[in-house]
Amino acid sequence: MQTLFHDLPPASAGTQRRLRSLHFGRAASGRKAYLHASLHADEIPPMLVAQCLIERLSALDAAGAIAGEIVLVPMANPIGLAQDIQGSAFGRFDMGTGANFNRQFKHLTAALIPLVEPRLGADVAANTRVIRAACHELLAAVEPGSETNALKLLLQTLAMDADLVLDLHCDNQAVMHVYTGTPQTAAFQPLAGYLGAQALLYSEVSGDDPFDETASRIWWELAAHFEGRFPIDAQACLAATVELRGETEVSHDLAEQDADALLAFLRHLGHVDGTAPRAPAGCEPTPLEGVEPLTAPSSGILVFAKQPGDWVEAGELVVEIICPLTDARTALHARASGRCFARTSRRFATRGMRLAKIAGSVAYRSGSLLSP
Numbered sequence: 242m243q244t245l246f247h248d249l250p251p252a253s254a255g256t257q258r259r260l261r262s263l264h265f266g267r268a269a270s271g272r273k274a275y276l277h278a279s280l281h282a283d284e285i286p287p288m289l290v291a292q293c294l295i296e297r298l299s300a301l302d303a304a305g306a307i308a309g310e311i312v313l314v315p316m317a318n319p320i321g322l323a324q325d326i327q328g329s330a331f332g333r334f335d336m337g338t339g340a341n342f343n344r345q346f347k348h349l350t351a352a353l354i355p356l357v358e359p360r361l362g363a364d365v366a367a368n369t370r371v372i373r374a375a376c377h378e379l380l381a382a383v384e385p386g387s388e389t390n391a392l393k394l395l396l397q398t399l400a401m402d403a404d405l406v407l408d409l410h411c412d413n414q415a416v417m418h419v420y421t422g423t424p425q426t427a428a429f430q431p432l433a434g435y436l437g438a439q440a441l442l443y444s445e446v447s448g449d450d451p452f453d454e455t456a457s458r459i460w461w462e463l464a465a466h467f468e469g470r471f472p473i474d475a476q477a478c479l480a481a482t483v484e485l486r487g488e489t490e491v492s493h494d495l496a497e498q499d500a501d502a503l504l505a506f507l508r509h510l511g512h513v514d515g516t517a518p519r520a521p522a523g524c525e526p527t528p529l530e531g532v533e534p535l536t537a538p539s540s541g542i543l544v545f546a547k548q549p550g551d552w553v554e555a556g557e558l559v560v561e562i563i564c565p566l567t568d569a570r571t572a573l574h575a576r577a578s579g580r581c582f583a584r585t586s587r588r589f590a591t592r593g594m595r596l597a598k599i600a601g602s603v604a605y606r607s608g609s610l611l612s613p
C-alpha cells in the first residue's frame with residue numbers, strides 16, 4: 242500500500258490543507274476502483290467506514306488479494322471539515338462562495354469529442370485508454386483558481402480513470418440509499434442488496450454535475466455520440482453515490498457492516514480476489530424523477546408522522562407544520578405512494594425548506610433533481 246499526501250494551494254497566507262490517498266494493490270490488472278469519504282465534510286459515517294476499509298484492504302493487500310488498484314481517500318474534504326461556525330458544523334457548502342462541494346465538477350463530454358475523435362479506433366479497450374488519457378489531459382490543463390476548486394479537481398483526477406467510483410455520503414436522518422445513472426442501475430443492484438439499501442435511485446442526468454456523474458456519464462454519452470463509428474464501452478466507469486443512513490449513525494458496528502458490504506461489492510466486480518457472497522435481492526430501483534421532496538409551504542414547528550424507512554401511501558400524512566405566530570396547522574400529505582428514505586433533522590421549517598424525501602415509482606419531476 243502506498244500513501245500519498247496532496248497539498249492544496251493555500252486559500253490564505255499561513256494556512257495549508259492536505260489530503261491523503263491510499264493506494265492498495267499492485268496496479269497489475271489495469272483495473273481500478275476509487276472510493277472517497279465525506280465530500281460533504283460534516284457527513285461523518287463515511288469517514289468511519291473508511292477506517293474499517295483501511296484495515297480490511299491493508300490485510301487483503303498484504304495477502305496479495307488485490308490484483309488491480311484500489312484508491313481510498315478516507316477524508317475527502319478538509320476545507321469543509323474546518324468550517325465550524327460557533328458550534329455548528331457547516332460542511333455541505335463552501336463558505337467562501339456558497340457552492341455545494343458536490344456540484345459543478347467538470348463534465349468533459351463536449352471537450353472530449355473533438356480531442357478523442359482522431360485517436361479512436363476499432364478496439365474497445367484501446368478506446369477506453371484513449372478516452373482516459375484525454376480526460377487526464379483536459380483536467381491537467383484546468384487552472385483551478387480557488388482552494389475549493391483545486392480540491393474538486395484533485396478528487397476528479399484521482400477518480401477519472403477508475404472502473405468503479407463510489408462517493409460515500411450520508412443524509413440528515415435517513416435509511417441507506419444509493420444514487421446512480423440510469424444505464425448503470427442493474428450494475429448497482431448487488432451493491433444495494435449488500436448494503437441493505439431501501440432506495441436505489443437512478444437518473445440519466447441529475448443536474449449540476451455531482452462527482453459520481455462526471456466520472457460515469459461521459460462513457461454512455463461518448464458511446465452514443467460515436468455509435469456505428471467507434472466502439473466505446475458505455476459502462477467503462479460504474480459510479481454511484483452511497484448515502485450511509487443519517488448523520489448521527491456513527492458506530493463501529495454499522496461501519497463494519499457497511500465496510501463488509503462495500504468489500505462484497507468490490508469482490509463481486511473482481512476488484513478483490515475471492516468469491517463474493519450472493520447479494521440479497523434488495524429494493525426495487527425507482528427514478529430520481531419520482532422522488533417527492535416534500536417542501537414547506539409555510540414556516541413552523543415540524544411534527545413528523547413518518548420516519549425514514551416507512552412506506553407511505555398516496556395521500557397519507559407525512560408531516561404537520563404548526564405556526565407559532567398564528568397557531569395555523571398545515572398538514573403535508575404524500576402525492577404518491579413510496580418509501581420515505583430521508584428527512585430533515587431540524588424541527589422548525591422556514592418557507593421553502595425541504596422536509597422529507599419519498600421514493601415514488603413514477604417519474605414526474607425534471608430539471609435539477611438533487612437537493613441544493
Ligand SMILES: [Zn+2]
Nearest residue numbers: 281284410411
Ligand atoms: Zn452528502
